[in-house]
Amino acid sequence: MSLQSWLASAQGDTDFPIQNLPCGVFDDGRGARMGVAIGDMILDVGAVDHGLDPALFAAPAWNAVMAAGPAVWAALRARLTDLLSDPAHRAMVAPHLVPQAGARLLMPFAVAEYTDFYAGKNHAVNVGTMFRGAENALPPNWLSIPIGYNGRASSVVVSGTPVTRPWGQVKGPDEALPRLAPSARFDLELEMGAIVGQPSQGMVSVAEADEMIFGYVLLNDWSARDIQAWEYQPLGPFQAKATATTISPWIVMKAALEPFRVATPARERPLLPYLREPGPMLYDIGLTVSLAPGGKAETVIARTNYREMYYSAAQQLAHHTTSGCAMRVGDLLGSGTISGTAKDARGSLLELSWGGKEPLTLETGETRSFLQDGDTLVLRGAAQGAGYRIGFGDCAGQVLPAIELPGWAKE
């Protein structure tokens, strides 16, 4: 029998068995603290006898623990595993368990900088086909570089935060001049986020990059396709991606994902040596996207898997350092949209509705090309082990109507 917690709700059908122990920040009305999810509870980790420097748990954010390095990550994980599995500790630990149902989950860490990649090949081919035709779908550099751009760290929010439909400059193909308008093609992007837990100065190898990663979250990179189409040449997406990026409330530590490592696919073009992987660096994590129109039942609109990526987070991070770019504790790397090959395995509405030409039909009977006001998007993900499941918690957000335009912005 695999390892079990003495907490009944951590056994059986849960995203948070003792094998997971993901890291979050919660507030149960008594202030924001660092917590670890176990079953339907949260362990107030700073309050138990964790055996580590209390300063690591002083701020309601996991940055200090990350900065302390892999030996501390392992020590904390070993200690929590002991506390939550050995019934001898139950009386000491139980007073520090807080019901998830009564707690609000906050941003689990302070984002230093946010980089978003474009490393899913099916997504890149789909988008490229729509924008440039099937012949030129993949840019010439795509098979050699994990293409990325710097995103906006101030836009990263935790699951549950409402997302207000953005205004932006848009210009239709038949319009002479742009207009300021609420995005009419507001979309999601299903991604995983890797969190850099150790700093670097100068070039790092893929193996070193993998060791720098503290853990992973689910990530929805909300995207305004119409704003992007008008603004992105020649310097890339800017305001189209700056409204919000939602992450799951729980960081699953890399250690919890070790049993699920899988290799990136065979290379269609040889990689330069600095990008070659010394071992499997992706993870077998099943992912779904659900859409619920305001107040109505949700429909699963996409099912895919993190293993569909062409480049791993370790490869992305290694590439990120080639120029000498310093990486910092709390840097967040978005994987890029994760799409499988099947039509219902696409990680964005842009792809699912093929640019709006093939609207989806939801279980409510409504159709969607892009997001409507009131829609709630939920990303879910889990790695399935032998008798247990490693989940991330819902990565959710509801679309609110665009703000009323201030007077100075009107014609």
Next chain:
Amino acid sequence: MSLQSWLASAQGDTDFPIQNLPCGVFDDGRGARMGVAIGDMILDVGAVDHGLDPALFAAPAWNAVMAAGPAVWAALRARLTDLLSDPAHRAMVAPHLVPQAGARLLMPFAVAEYTDFYAGKNHAVNVGTMFRGAENALPPNWLSIPIGYNGRASSVVVSGTPVTRPWGQVKGPDEALPRLAPSARFDLELEMGAIVGQPSQGMVSVAEADEMIFGYVLLNDWSARDIQAWEYQPLGPFQAKATATTISPWIVMKAALEPFRVATPARERPLLPYLREPGPMLYDIGLTVSLAPGGKAETVIARTNYREMYYSAAQQLAHHTTSGCAMRVGDLLGSGTISGTAKDARGSLLELSWGGKEPLTLETGETRSFLQDGDTLVLRGAAQGAGYRIGFGDCAGQVLPAIELPGWAKE
């Protein structure tokens, strides 16, 4: 007679008269502290009777003062003007003056996020002509949007920090596959940086944006043109701009620049209302770029002026918020390369040597298309008032040879 300091070196030929009072961080061997330049000295501002909350001067960074808001900026400036002009304060203030010659200048503030724009029209036309031909020089959106992309805050360094030539993926037009190589087209970009001193959440007007700006620095956005050429489609510059961005050690507060406000040029295409300026938002600041081969005399290779910009920092900041993007204290906005119309008024070697086709001849007799190892670049800038000059201090950096490639990155 205009206002004068009782400090003789603050009178006459200096970048730092009493009208300037720029903000920096220095270390004279007794620890890093916040300072204000005056003549050839630095006032240890936290140590004098400034009349403000001492917590504002606790960290060696100007972020806390910025966060305190425009009323505090004005109060500090008024108090320092009084202390340094009225001889009655001399005995009290003089012990807190430190010679600039004996102090090391450090990063004046913690960069929250760094955004770089592309808002100089002559530069955009020059680069566009080289890359896309004269017919398509300006992208279709350029006259409507202050085009920008997110840069890498961790790459921002203070003047004097050496800059190591980056490695990166490059591919020549006749090569089938890319190589990892030290950049052979390493370049500067002459820019001004605007520092956001107040946060915002949601859309702000150009007038509000102007009020959020604390001050300005000189900024050199080091750029690897060969890395950029291969990587930048479709998502913009990434590693090409991540090696270093050098800023001047002194932040000139907006208040010191008020007498030098000038308007942006006439619009060639009407702007949307949210980008219209309620008054002059640029500044008349003369700028030069000098290049000194290792150990040799410097040559001024470019002379231009900040007033050459098509969009002001206030317009850029207003545009930055259209999507709802939150701005934070310490955000740094690069203006984009500042080029005049004359051939020797171009703010990058890419333009000065016309992509390497017309190498520059330096006063040493050497020629340059792009930067060579050992070259020191110095940006200088000043606004010329009636009997005084507002300067920023040198914005300098020397190019060091590329690092030796680690074994794992070799073929």
